[in-house]
Amino acid sequence: MSLTGHIGTFAATMAADGMPSEARERARRGFVDCLAVMVAGSTQEGVRILRSTLGAGTAGGEASLHLSELRACAVTAALVNGTAAHALDYDDTSPAGHRSAVLVPAILAEGEVIGATGAAMLTAYVVGFEVWSELARREPGQLHERGWHPTGAYGAAAAAAAIANLRRLGSIEAVHAIGIGASQTGGLVANFGSMTKPFHAGRAASSGLLAARLAANGMTASDTVIEHPQGLLSAVSHQGGVDLESPCRLGTAWRILEQGLSFKKYPVCYCSHRAIDAILDLRVQLGFDAADIVEIEARIGTTQATVLEHHRPTTALAAKFSLEFALACAVLDGDVALAHLTDARVQAPAMRDLMAKIRVAIIAERDPLLPGYSPYDQVQLRLASGEVRLSKRVARARGHITDADLRRKFNDCLAFAGSDLDADAMFDLLQDFEELPAGWTASLPRIRPPSRSARTAAG
Amino acid sequence: MSLTGHIGTFAATMAADGMPSEARERARRGFVDCLAVMVAGSTQEGVRILRSTLGAGTAGGEASLHLSELRACAVTAALVNGTAAHALDYDDTSPAGHRSAVLVPAILAEGEVIGATGAAMLTAYVVGFEVWSELARREPGQLHERGWHPTGAYGAAAAAAAIANLRRLGSIEAVHAIGIGASQTGGLVANFGSMTKPFHAGRAASSGLLAARLAANGMTASDTVIEHPQGLLSAVSHQGGVDLESPCRLGTAWRILEQGLSFKKYPVCYCSHRAIDAILDLRVQLGFDAADIVEIEARIGTTQATVLEHHRPTTALAAKFSLEFALACAVLDGDVALAHLTDARVQAPAMRDLMAKIRVAIIAERDPLLPGYSPYDQVQLRLASGEVRLSKRVARARGHITDADLRRKFNDCLAFAGSDLDADAMFDLLQDFEELPAGWTASLPRIRPPSRSARTAAG
Numbered sequence: 001m002s003l004t005g006h007i008g009t010f011a012a013t014m015a016a017d018g019m020p021s022e023a024r025e026r027a028r029r030g031f032v033d034c035l036a037v038m039v040a041g042s043t044q045e046g047v048r049i050l051r052s053t054l055g056a057g058t059a060g061g062e063a064s065l066h067l068s069e070l071r072a073c074a075v076t077a078a079l080v081n082g083t084a085a086h087a088l089d090y091d092d093t094s095p096a097g098h099r100s101a102v103l104v105p106a107i108l109a110e111g112e113v114i115g116a117t118g119a120a121m122l123t124a125y126v127v128g129f130e131v132w133s134e135l136a137r138r139e140p141g142q143l144h145e146r147g148w149h150p151t152g153a154y155g156a157a158a159a160a161a162a163i164a165n166l167r168r169l170g171s172i173e174a175v176h177a178i179g180i181g182a183s184q185t186g187g188l189v190a191n192f193g194s195m196t197k198p199f200h201a202g203r204a205a206s207s208g209l210l211a212a213r214l215a216a217n218g219m220t221a222s223d224t225v226i227e228h229p230q231g232l233l234s235a236v237s238h239q240g241g242v243d244l245e246s247p248c249r250l251g252t253a254w255r256i257l258e259q260g261l262s263f264k265k266y267p268v269c270y271c272s273h274r275a276i277d278a279i280l281d282l283r284v285q286l287g288f289d290a291a292d293i294v295e296i297e298a299r300i301g302t303t304q305a306t307v308l309e310h311h312r313p314t315t316a317l318a319a320k321f322s323l324e325f326a327l328a329c330a331v332l333d334g335d336v337a338l339a340h341l342t343d344a345r346v347q348a349p350a351m352r353d354l355m356a357k358i359r360v361a362i363i364a365e366r367d368p369l370l371p372g373y374s375p376y377d378q379v380q381l382r383l384a385s386g387e388v389r390l391s392k393r394v395a396r397a398r399g400h401i402t403d404a405d406l407r408r409k410f411n412d413c414l415a416f417a418g419s420d421l422d423a424d425a426m427f428d429l430l431q432d433f434e435e436l437p438a439g440w441t442a443s444l445p446r447i448r449p450p451s452r453s454a455r456t457a458a459g
Numbered sequence: 460m461s462l463t464g465h466i467g468t469f470a471a472t473m474a475a476d477g478m479p480s481e482a483r484e485r486a487r488r489g490f491v492d493c494l495a496v497m498v499a500g501s502t503q504e505g506v507r508i509l510r511s512t513l514g515a516g517t518a519g520g521e522a523s524l525h526l527s528e529l530r531a532c533a534v535t536a537a538l539v540n541g542t543a544a545h546a547l548d549y550d551d552t553s554p555a556g557h558r559s560a561v562l563v564p565a566i567l568a569e570g571e572v573i574g575a576t577g578a579a580m581l582t583a584y585v586v587g588f589e590v591w592s593e594l595a596r597r598e599p600g601q602l603h604e605r606g607w608h609p610t611g612a613y614g615a616a617a618a619a620a621a622i623a624n625l626r627r628l629g630s631i632e633a634v635h636a637i638g639i640g641a642s643q644t645g646g647l648v649a650n651f652g653s654m655t656k657p658f659h660a661g662r663a664a665s666s667g668l669l670a671a672r673l674a675a676n677g678m679t680a681s682d683t684v685i686e687h688p689q690g691l692l693s694a695v696s697h698q699g700g701v702d703l704e705s706p707c708r709l710g711t712a713w714r715i716l717e718q719g720l721s722f723k724k725y726p727v728c729y730c731s732h733r734a735i736d737a738i739l740d741l742r743v744q745l746g747f748d749a750a751d752i753v754e755i756e757a758r759i760g761t762t763q764a765t766v767l768e769h770h771r772p773t774t775a776l777a778a779k780f781s782l783e784f785a786l787a788c789a790v791l792d793g794d795v796a797l798a799h800l801t802d803a804r805v806q807a808p809a810m811r812d813l814m815a816k817i818r819v820a821i822i823a824e825r826d827p828l829l830p831g832y833s834p835y836d837q838v839q840l841r842l843a844s845g846e847v848r849l850s851k852r853v854a855r856a857r858g859h860i861t862d863a864d865l866r867r868k869f870n871d872c873l874a875f876a877g878s879d880l881d882a883d884a885m886f887d888l889l890q891d892f893e894e895l896p897a898g899w900t901a902s903l904p905r906i907r908p909p910s911r912s913a914r915t916a917a918g
Contacts, residue, residue: 045677046678046679049673049676049677049678050673050678052676053669053672053673053676053678054534055532073514075513144689145689146689146693146694147687147688147689147690147691147693147694148694149642152642176653179649179650179653179655180650180655180658182647182649182650183608183611183645183646183647183650183655183658183659183662184645184662185645185647186642186643186644186645187642188641188642188644188681188684188687188689188690188691188694189687189689189690190638190641190681190683190684190687190689190690190691191638191639191641191642191680191681191684192681193681194635194638194679194680194681195678195679195680196638196639196642196678196679196680196681199639199642199673199678200642203642203643210512213512214508214509214512214658217508217511217512218504218508219505219508219509219512219654219655219658220505220653220654220655221650221653221654221655222647222649222650222651222652222653222655224649225647225649225650228606228647228648228649229606230603230604230605230606230647230648230649231606231647231648231649232606232647232649234605234606235605235606235607235647
């Protein structure tokens with residue numbers, strides 16, 4: 001069977017009992033985290049522009065926008081929700097793109113239309129995740145360097161596979177869905193730092209959903225779209241050399257368990273997360289405050305330091321890519337949360353004073369599994385007393401987020417969006433995701449639509 | 460100014476009086492031809508699937524679908540109309556993609572919403588064409604070989620530029636429109652031969668229109684999206700080596716005059732068109748019929764012969780890529796038209812007998828301006844009388860179509876769609892395109908929606 005045929009058959013036939021339950025539990029955490037950042041992201045200007053341009057309203061429409069009273073057709077809902085989920089850059093990450101910001105909006109929208117159970121949605125999520133990983137592992141280069149945003153490059157085909165599973169398409173239709181999705185690949189790195197970056201996630205979600213609907217209705221595509229010499233992998237490949245030889249691992253290896261999802265505890269660039277963990281740990285341990293500090297030396301990897309390029313940020317947007325801000329905020333506020341990502345907080349005198357005491361040192365060694373990172377990050381503190389204290393070495397932020405962290409983030413995100421819902425009750429409901437009955441989304445309480453004057457943190 | 464800035468400024472500021480009127484006349488012919496093939500293509504299965512999946516109806520909706528009573532929002536109308544325009548592979552071609560099948564549906568849909576004049580639509584078309592050419596000339600390789608369909612790769616950004624012009628956006632908004640359009644690049648060669656191929660044109664039209672609307676409402680994108688090291692040209696480039704150095708020629712050179720549009724007189728692969736011209740010319744000259752013929756030798760270029768790979772076709776779809784069918788049809792029927800593209804006609808005994816008498820000879824020399832073609836094509840006829848007759852050498856099918864040919868094609872396309880409109884009257888109206896007043900599309904007579912049983916020729 002062709003590679004595309006394998007992928008289509010996997011998408012069409014995989015059921016919950018064919019995968020480890022732990023895979024669905026990982027998906028559940030991805031789902032819950034994504035719902036939270038999607039609600040928070042719904043306040044952002046780019047999302048508001050998208051809603052008004054597409055004419056979303058409170059009446060009619062198959063599917064709801066970011067758990068609010070606003071509704072639209074499912075294809076539009078996936079577009080808006082995917083963009084909202086990625087708008088704050090607070091959604092989860094994996095080696096080849098932002099999985100949940102694409103998969104969750106597509107599955108949520110189509111799931112609402114067909115009245116899918118929680119278990120069916122989680123199964124579809126795992127299918128989308130695995131297909132995404134199977135595509136990404138065959139291209140050894142870095143898509144970014146050529147210009148393709150992996151979220152856009154793999155997202156539409158993976159979302160098409162997920163929706164093919166959710167809708168129980170036949171294998172041939174699933175192949176066509178993936179083929180139609182693959183032809184909607186897009187998303188340029190050049191657009192990072194603009195409102196178009198989160199739009200890439202929404203576009204992939206929406207394209208995958210439309211692709212599955214078209215295939216279900218009989219639209220045809222190539223049955224070798226992935227491995228064809230003029231197919232998806234060739235087209236997005238960094239330098240060629242795509243692996244078309246190794247056997248398809250779908251259904252035997254579970255990449256969602258091997259790779260996991262990296263959840264963000266802090267709404268800033270993921271490159272700073274391990275150093276934040278380190279300094280918060282020291283803070284608890286030593287009980288110091290800002291006045292005690294003479295100098296903070298943060299030791300991080302080469303690529304991390306390149307990305308964290310804003311050493312003296314003055315806006316919340318730039319502060320997302322500033323290790324100095326992240327550490328100063330952690331010292332001053334004991335946390336780095338959405339509420340701290342405001343221009344005023346970034347410009348506060350106490351913040352600026354402390355940022356000036358922070359310097360970055362490079363750990364040249366690279367983590368063999370994650371070459372963009374050093375094997376660990378560490379923070380060294382020099383106190384007014386002359387004492388020097390070294391944090392523990394933090395090797396993995398990935399997967400490090402606890403259920404308590406997730407709950408805190410969930411509450412924080414809903415509060416950021418001005419929601420008056422009982423966030424704890426909704427979080428509790430979502431703990432039993434796998435048991436949620438058919439049509440559960442229809443009975444969810446709704447958040448009021450974001451107003452023009454809603455919070456506009458950095459996005 | 461950055462290259463993207465130049466392009467955005469051109470899109471924002473170009474007016475009819477800044478370009479040669481001959482450029483708009485070329486655009487007019489592209490517009491009229493595209494309208495005809497769009498109406499004919501509306502009968503095809505892929506277009507029907509798209510309409511029903513997207514829920515197009517006869518009530519409401521900003522814009523009309525393929526001149527029918529069906530309506531949808533403009534973004535959807537551009538998607539359906541672009542797919543319809545490309546569905547029969549009968550739309551015009553240019554060196555880097557199918558221009559009209561992308562530009563016309565986008566301009567027609569948004570033009571209907573804002574009530575644009577004919578002159579404004581033609582100006583926007585020329586802007587889109589020129590931007591497309593400016594992008595394409597900077598990438599010297601063949602996008603096809605890597606997997607990108609040039610129509611999808613350049614179409615969305617070019618359509619965004621056209622709509623930015625139509626809507627009179629400012630230069631900054633036009634740059635953002637092009638940036639949002641560029642991130643929606645897609646379309647894989649692997650999907651050629653399936654219903655997804657024409658969808659590429661629709662997707663580009665729709666994406667460009669949405670991009671311009673989003674930018675008009677304030678969505679931002681990179682202001683260097685074309686030339687950025689991780690921008691559009693790098694991402695789609697065949698082998699790298701993109702030309703970012705030569706000055707932007709927009710507004711000084713007019714590629715629509717240099718390159719023109721290649722209109723299809725016959726609804727079969729463009730590679731066979733010059734040989735069809737040659738044999739039809741001989742047929743008029745000599746007045747032979749099929750019984751007189753012992754052998755036909757058709758002399759064409761190497762690449763043309765590779766593409767025309769179906770030597771004994773049995774379906775209308777395959778016959779589109781058969782020189783033997785094309786020439787036999789020309790001899791038997793005195794034309795190659797939509798009515799001949801049926802499986803029954805392809806399988807008719809007289810057709811099969813004549814196809815068996817045709818052989819293809821290769822002219823190895825390549826046209827320096829169009830390396831996929833020989834410098835000319837020619838047909839040699841051996842008659843039962845022993846006489847051997849050689850046709851003229853046909854060097855250019857491109858631009859060769861006369862107004863009478865266009866009118867005949869227009870009528871043929873409308874008849875194919877089962878239209879009962881006065882096609883001649885509509886064609887006459889469109890001769891004065893430049894004078895059409897604001898809102899002219901609203902007063903066009905409407906074709907009834909295609910029925911499920913409409914004609915389904917090869918697509």
